[in-house]
Amino acid sequence: MHLAYPAVLSALLFCTGLYGVLARRNAILVLMSVELMLNAVNLNLVAFDVWLSRTAEETLHSGQALTLFTIAIAAAEIGIGLAIVLAVHRNRGTADIDKLRDTAERHDPDGTDHDALTAEQSGEAQKAEATA
Amino acid sequence: MTLAATAGLLTAGPTTRAAAETHGFLSPTGVEIAFLLVGLVTFGAALVTVTTRQLVHAALWLVVTLGGLAVEYLLLTAEFIAWVQVLIYVGSVVVLLLFGLMLTRAPIGRSPDADSGNRWGALTVAVAAAAALVWVVVDAFRTTWIDLDGPAAGSTEATGASLFQNWVLPFEALSVLLLAALVGAIVLSRKAKAAAAIATESTPAARSEEDRIEKDRSDKGRSEKDGIEKDGIEKEGTR
Numbered sequence: 001m002h003l004a005y006p007a008v009l010s011a012l013l014f015c016t017g018l019y020g021v022l023a024r025r026n027a028i029l030v031l032m033s034v035e036l037m038l039n040a041v042n043l044n045l046v047a048f049d050v051w052l053s054r055t056a057e058e059t060l061h062s063g064q065a066l067t068l069f070t071i072a073i074a075a076a077e078i079g080i081g082l083a084i085v086l087a088v089h090r091n092r093g094t095a096d097i098d099k100l101r102d103t104a105e106r107h108d109p110d111g112t113d114h115d116a117l118t119a120e121q122s123g124e125a126q127k128a129e130a131t132a
Numbered sequence: 133m134t135l136a137a138t139a140g141l142l143t144a145g146p147t148t149r150a151a152a153e154t155h156g157f158l159s160p161t162g163v164e165i166a167f168l169l170v171g172l173v174t175f176g177a178a179l180v181t182v183t184t185r186q187l188v189h190a191a192l193w194l195v196v197t198l199g200g201l202a203v204e205y206l207l208l209t210a211e212f213i214a215w216v217q218v219l220i221y222v223g224s225v226v227v228l229l230l231f232g233l234m235l236t237r238a239p240i241g242r243s244p245d246a247d248s249g250n251r252w253g254a255l256t257v258a259v260a261a262a263a264a265l266v267w268v269v270v271d272a273f274r275t276t277w278i279d280l281d282g283p284a285a286g287s288t289e290a291t292g293a294s295l296f297q298n299w300v301l302p303f304e305a306l307s308v309l310l311l312a313a314l315v316g317a318i319v320l321s322r323k324a325k326a327a328a329a330i331a332t333e334s335t336p337a338a339r340s341e342e343d344r345i346e347k348d349r350s351d352k353g354r355s356e357k358d359g360i361e362k363d364g365i366e367k368e369g370t371r
Binding site for chain 1: 160161163164167168171174175178179181187191197198201204205207208209213216221228229231232233236243245246247249250251253255257258259261262265266269273274276278279282285286290291294295298299302306309310313316317
């Protein structure tokens with residue numbers, strides 16, 4: 001098989017995931033796009049491991065071992081990421097990453113509405129932290 | 133993809149023509165045709181995953197993408213990775229994502245605010261990155277072939293031997309990391325419950341309201357822990 005097939009497919013999948021990470025607003029959809037990017041990297045690792053195991057007679061199978069590690073770490077990442085998203089949703093009532101802007105520096109002139117909203121949200125967050 | 137690769141090959145000059153003739157690039161093998169078709173399905177499903185406005189449909193199209201990638205692993209003779217992909221990604225990661233979608237009360241129908249305002253910038257960045265990556269990759273590997281004949285490079289025997297001969301220490305470290313992730317997810321999902329309990333103690337007037345919220349939260353935490361425990365069990369099964 002030509003090596004360009006899996007390499008091109010993984011490049012396209014990676015860029016699809018990149019678009020999803022940049023364009024999506026829901027945090028869980030962003031996590032899905034991150035999974036797409038990780039899978040693109042996995043496909044590259046497997047393809048090059050199969051190529052090198054024949055061409056260079058590499059018997060370490062480092063590509064496939066790294067793929068297994070990536071899959072396990074992705075599973076751990078999705079568990080922790082969803083726990084964080086659920087905690088944020090519990091405290092703020094939203095999983096919309098455009099609205100979670102407490103650490104953003106504000107210079108916009110029409111920020112009164114935003115500031116009031118943020119003050120209310122941070123007040124809620126401080127209450128939650130104070131009671132914790 | 134095929135056209136670009138062909139054009140690159142034809143302009144490669146006489147040094148690569150011999151390799152092309154031995155491999156017969158213009159008459160692709162059956163494995164290549166199967167890889168191309170499954171790859172088109174995978175890529176299309178990935179595009180629908182990142183563009184659809186129905187959140188649950190996005191998770192289900194993600195299943196198609198991950199399953200297509202498992203088939204690609206099988207075509208590359210990496211069978212153990214393919215079954216691990218089916219078990220962990222299709223079996224548990226997508227289930228966790230669906231749990232997350234349900235628990236954040238995502239709308240089941242169409243949600244018009246699924247894409248943020250910077251989608252055209254994102255599209256520009258993604259298309260530019262795709263063009264650059266595909267050009268570089270095709271230019272670099274236009275004369276490289278994978279030899280898929282003979283014993284499978286990624287059979288369970290070969291993968292297990294290399295994993296337990298050369299990669300034992302990272303493997304065990306990974307199990308500690310999975311345990312830490314499990315404990316961390318449980319801690320993250322239990323913290324709000326303790327906070328609600330203390331709030332109930334401090335303000336008895338709002339007790340009934342807090343009780344209702346706490347019950348809601350404990351229900352969420354329980355179902356989330358169920359999902360994570362199932363995840364852990366499946367990870368144990370693949371080890």
